[in-house]
Amino acid sequence: MSDGVPVKGTETDFMPPNKPATPDPARTLSLLWRHTLSPSRTRGPRPSLTVDRVVEAAVTIADEQGLDAVTVRSVAQALGASPMSVYTYVPGGKTELLELMIDVVYLGEGRPAWGELGWRDRVTAVANQNRALYAKHPWLIHASTSRPPLGPGVITKYEYELSAFDGLGLSDVEVDAALTFVLGFVQANARSAADAAVLPEATAMTDAAWWEAQAELLGRVVDPQTFPRATRIGEAAGAAQGGAYQADAAYRFGMDRVLDGLGRLVERTKKAR
Amino acid sequence: MSDGVPVKGTETDFMPPNKPATPDPARTLSLLWRHTLSPSRTRGPRPSLTVDRVVEAAVTIADEQGLDAVTVRSVAQALGASPMSVYTYVPGGKTELLELMIDVVYLGEGRPAWGELGWRDRVTAVANQNRALYAKHPWLIHASTSRPPLGPGVITKYEYELSAFDGLGLSDVEVDAALTFVLGFVQANARSAADAAVLPEATAMTDAAWWEAQAELLGRVVDPQTFPRATRIGEAAGAAQGGAYQADAAYRFGMDRVLDGLGRLVERTKKAR
DNA sequence: ACATACTCTGTACAATGTACGTAGTTGCCG
DNA sequence: CGGCAACTACGTACATTGTACAGAGTATGT
Numbered sequence: 110m111s112d113g114v115p116v117k118g119t120e121t122d123f124m125p126p127n128k129p130a131t132p133d134p135a136r137t138l139s140l141l142w143r144h145t146l147s148p149s150r151t152r153g154p155r156p157s158l159t160v161d162r163v164v165e166a167a168v169t170i171a172d173e174q175g176l177d178a179v180t181v182r183s184v185a186q187a188l189g190a191s192p193m194s195v196y197t198y199v200p201g202g203k204t205e206l207l208e209l210m211i212d213v214v215y216l217g218e219g220r221p222a223w224g225e226l227g228w229r230d231r232v233t234a235v236a237n238q239n240r241a242l243y244a245k246h247p248w249l250i251h252a253s254t255s256r257p258p259l260g261p262g263v264i265t266k267y268e269y270e271l272s273a274f275d276g277l278g279l280s281d282v283e284v285d286a287a288l289t290f291v292l293g294f295v296q297a298n299a300r301s302a303a304d305a306a307v308l309p310e311a312t313a314m315t316d317a318a319w320w321e322a323q324a325e326l327l328g329r330v331v332d333p334q335t336f337p338r339a340t341r342i343g344e345a346a347g348a349a350q351g352g353a354y355q356a357d358a359a360y361r362f363g364m365d366r367v368l369d370g371l372g373r374l375v376e377r378t379k380k381a382r
Numbered sequence: 383m384s385d386g387v388p389v390k391g392t393e394t395d396f397m398p399p400n401k402p403a404t405p406d407p408a409r410t411l412s413l414l415w416r417h418t419l420s421p422s423r424t425r426g427p428r429p430s431l432t433v434d435r436v437v438e439a440a441v442t443i444a445d446e447q448g449l450d451a452v453t454v455r456s457v458a459q460a461l462g463a464s465p466m467s468v469y470t471y472v473p474g475g476k477t478e479l480l481e482l483m484i485d486v487v488y489l490g491e492g493r494p495a496w497g498e499l500g501w502r503d504r505v506t507a508v509a510n511q512n513r514a515l516y517a518k519h520p521w522l523i524h525a526s527t528s529r530p531p532l533g534p535g536v537i538t539k540y541e542y543e544l545s546a547f548d549g550l551g552l553s554d555v556e557v558d559a560a561l562t563f564v565l566g567f568v569q570a571n572a573r574s575a576a577d578a579a580v581l582p583e584a585t586a587m588t589d590a591a592w593w594e595a596q597a598e599l600l601g602r603v604v605d606p607q608t609f610p611r612a613t614r615i616g617e618a619a620g621a622a623q624g625g626a627y628q629a630d631a632a633y634r635f636g637m638d639r640v641l642d643g644l645g646r647l648v649e650r651t652k653k654a655r
Numbered sequence: 656a657c658a659t660a661c662t663c664t665g666t667a668c669a670a671t672g673t674a675c676g677t678a679g680t681t682g683c684c685g
Numbered sequence: 686c687g688g689c690a691a692c693t694a695c696g697t698a699c700a701t702t703g704t705a706c707a708g709a710g711t712a713t714g715t
Contacts, residue, residue: 134592138599153692154680181672191695196673203672256577259596264604264612271611284611285619286635293570293636294563301566304529319407323532326411331537338544338557339537346558362559363566366643373642426661427711454703464664469704476703 137205141212141260156197158188163198164209168246171210175307176248179206208258214246215262220269228375229368231273235288236295236364243299247307250300278378287371294367302356410478414485414533429470431461436471437482441519444483449521452479481531487519488535493542501648502641504546508561509568509637516572523573551651560644567640575629 140160166187171179181203185192199206218238223231243249257263270292274284324344333340346355413433439460444452454476458465472479491511496504516522530536543565547557597617606613619628 134595135599138596138603142603144603151692152680152682152690154694156693180670182670193673193696194694197693256592259600264609267616268609268612271615281615281618282631283635285615286632287639289574289632290567290636290639293567293574293632296573297566297570300569301562319529322407323411326408327532330411330415330417331532336537336541339541342544342554342558343540345554358555359559359562359566362556363563366560366563366640366647368643369646370639370641370643373646374639424661425659425711425713427663429662453701455701466665466704467663470662 132201132204137201137208137258138260140199140201140205140209141258158190158194158198160198160209161213162188163195164206164213167206168210168214171248172246176251179203179248207252208260211249211252212258212260212262214242214249215266216260217262218242218266220265223272228274228277229372232291232368232371233364235270235273236291236367239292239295240299240360243295243303247299247303250296250303277375279374283374283378287374290371291367294363298356298360298363301359305356405474405477410474410481410531411533413472413474413478413482414531431463431467431471433471433482434486435461436468437479437486440479441483441487444521445519449524452476452521480525481533484522484525485531485533485535487515487522488539489533490535491515491539493538496546501547501550502645505564505641505644506637508543508546509564509640512565512568513572513633516568516576520572520576520579523569523576550648552647556647556651560647563644564640567636571629571633571636574632578629 143160163184167179167184170183170187181195182192184206185195188195195206196202199209201208220238226234270288271284274287277284279287331340416433436457440452440457443456443460454468455465457479458468461468468479469475472482474481493511499507543561544557547560550557552560604613
């Protein structure tokens with residue numbers, strides 16, 4: 110999302126106090142599953158667009174220019190239609206459009222069968238898939254996780270990822286919690302990665318230049334005696350490595366902890382059996 | 383983060399394509415540390431406000447009405463000043479104001495000495511403190527984590543939290559990664575919790591009502607045969623418990639995994655010594 | 656006294672989501 | 686076959702946002 114600056118998009122995101130069109134969960138659900146529940150379907154002029162085309166256009170814009178570039182007007186323009194005609198296909202306006210976008214990218218992912226993989230490999234695969242998804246669609250990071258739009262994409266993804274925990278002896282609630290835990294980690298990491306990737310453009314400053322400038326200014330301001338760990342560790346962890354590499358290292362480190370943490374639960378469960 | 387609806391504010395946050403005023407990292411840094419680096423300080427009329435008062439007003443509004451309610455105009459009105467006069471004290475505009483807000487709430491937190499606590503208790507305390515901070519200032523969730531504003535609050539917090547890992551034999555890079563890991567988990571959890579807390583108001587629908595409505599509609603649409611885990615586990619994990627309780631359970635579950643995951647690293651490190 | 660360096664404010668603009676009303680288009684029913 | 690009902694499409698309009706810009710007022714230093 111971008112932009113206090115059209116470029117930034119991730120750092121300070123606000124929302125104008127416009128209204129969410131007419132919210133209607135039932136209609137949104139029908140839209141997600143592409144139910145043409147209209148009693149009479151062929152009355153007026155033949156529709157020149159489809160829900161899918163609108164959503165697809167929005168996703169393309171979001172992928173290429175960030176979520177902030179997705180405006181009702183820009184989507185309409187990409188489709189060669191007038192702004193207001195978008196509301197014909199997505200009556201819920203931008204809020205509903207975002208839910209449709211989320212569901213459609215979830216649906217588009219491949220989900221290979223597990224085969225003979227052990228649970229660690231399966232969970233790792235789930236994490237990697239989500240990570241790749243965030244890399245491909247950074248705007249996904251801004252999507253809400255609770256009460257997601259229960260469309261075919263979301264459900265398919267959920268079903269698949271739950272199956273990674275099959276056969277471990279965990280309870281239903283534990284499986285759900287474990288998955289939430291893994292996905293939460295990936296999301297937090299993706300968030301950092303996305304910020305790190307976008308900030309240089311936003312600030313028109315490379316990572317190195319930024320750290321150097323900060324280091325110089327901080328040197329005059331911060332007392333290393335008062336903040337020994339922060340200055341030493343911050344320098345080691347920040348200045349030495351670029352933002353992208355750092356996110357990468359954090360991912361590997363984190364995944365090891367995640368797997369070890371889940372491992373103890375699994376062992377304990379197996380033992381108790 | 384935030385949403386399509388002024389009320390929601392957390393789910394889908396967008397930013398109008400306005401410009402971030404004149405960005406100037408050096409000036410922002412000076413502002414963060416409250417350096418009055420003006421060469422001549424007493425020329426024109428005596429300032430009627432201070433940076434602190436502006437920031438404080440903004441934080442109050444954000445706490446009470448959400449980040450979306452923090453507008454240049456609303457902050458000015460809370461101070462009885464004209465909108466543009468805010469720029470006198472915070473030349474960087476809204477972007478800079480947000481960084482000042484973040485730093486000031488970090489600075490205001492108590493940070494008790496560790497005493498005789500073991501590392502598990504220390505790390506748990508760090509997590510709990512961050513969790514409480516998010517509960518008190520939900521808008522913090524929308525703040526960027528990479529390249530934070532290096533003000534006194536951020537540095538003090540960083541120093542303190544790093545010290546929780548003292549004496550474990552971890553390398554500097556490992557300590558930084560471990561802290562990032564813990565904070566990432568807390569942030570992801572806080573995000574869910576905040577969404578869950580805000581959504582009922584936004585949707586004008588209680589959790590129970592929402593799940594019931596969804597369940598009914600989904601029953602007609604989703605085939606339990608195709609999504610056995612999703613329907614069973616989703617029902618168990620979602621419908622039975624409210625959103626708030628769910629976030630709470632996820633926090634406890636996750637913290638156990640986080641500590642176990644770090645525990646293995648610590649053990650291995652100690653053993654290798 | 657006068658310049659200088661401030662503070663403060665009003666006006667203005669571009670961009671946003673979307674309500675509303677209107678015009679055009681098609682299939683169905685009589 | 687005539688008319689109506691349902692539908693698509695679109696132009697206009699408004700409130701709200703961040704902030705550039707220019708000018709007016711005010712205190713201090715010389």
